[in-house]
Amino acid sequence: MSDEFDPDAILNDSITEEEYEGKRPMTPEGAYPDSTITDVRAFEPHEKAREKGVQSRLLVSFECNGSDVNLSTWINYKRPLNPRATYAKLLKAVWTDADTAKNKTPRDLIGETININVFHEEGDFGEWAEFRFTPAT
Numbered sequence: 001m002s003d004e005f006d007p008d009a010i011l012n013d014s015i016t017e018e019e020y021e022g023k024r025p026m027t028p029e030g031a032y033p034d035s036t037i038t039d040v041r042a043f044e045p046h047e048k049a050r051e052k053g054v055q056s057r058l059l060v061s062f063e064c065n066g067s068d069v070n071l072s073t074w075i076n077y078k079r080p081l082n083p084r085a086t087y088a089k090l091l092k093a094v095w096t097d098a099d100t101a102k103n104k105t106p107r108d109l110i111g112e113t114i115n116i117n118v119f120h121e122e123g124d125f126g127e128w129a130e131f132r133f134t135p136a137t
Contacts, residue, residue, distance in 0.1 A: 026123040027129040030066040034072060034136050035096075037109045045076065054078045058087070058106055062116060072133045073115065077106070086131070090114070093133035 018025070018066040039061040052116045062071035075086045082088060094112045095101035113136040121130045 005007050023094050026120065026127070027071060027073075027118050028069060028118055029118050029129075032062070032067060032069070032118065035062040035064040035071060035116045037061070037111065040106045042077070042106070049076055052078075055100050060090070060109070064116070065090075073129070078136050090133050096135050104124055 033082050036061060038058075041059045042056045042096050043059060045057050046051075048059070056077040058075045060073055060075055064071055075090065077087055078085065090109070091104065093114045094109060096105060115134045115136050117132045117134070119130045119132065121128055
């Protein structure tokens with residue numbers, strides 16, 4: 001791709017159906033070892049999630065050395081913490097010791113390193129990229 005401005009290229013650039021529907025490309029399936037958490041931001045939950053007690057949606061961003069894939073995922077935040085929740089699984093991958101983890105906040109995740117495996121799943125709301133976390137070695 002050239003860095004030179006080309007107005008014809010812009011004016012002839014069409015969008016995809018996914019872009020029209022507001023969907024972003026899914027994270028490719030695969031392993032992303034030694035990924036560093038670069039950002040954690042909190043947003044209001046979807047209305048249906050709020051009805052189920054979800055307090056926030058966290059947007060967690062990662063950077064994986066050797067990969068130029070945009071790694072980020074939405075995680076529901078709800079207290080009390082369910083051990084099967086994605087947020088709980090992320091915490092356990094980052095801090096394998098309960099004494100260390102018990103005083104940590106979502107902001108403390110920034111700068112921590114974990115392994116990520118991404119799988120594509122299908123469900124009631126369509127297809128999505130499922131992130132699974134394991135401790136980095």
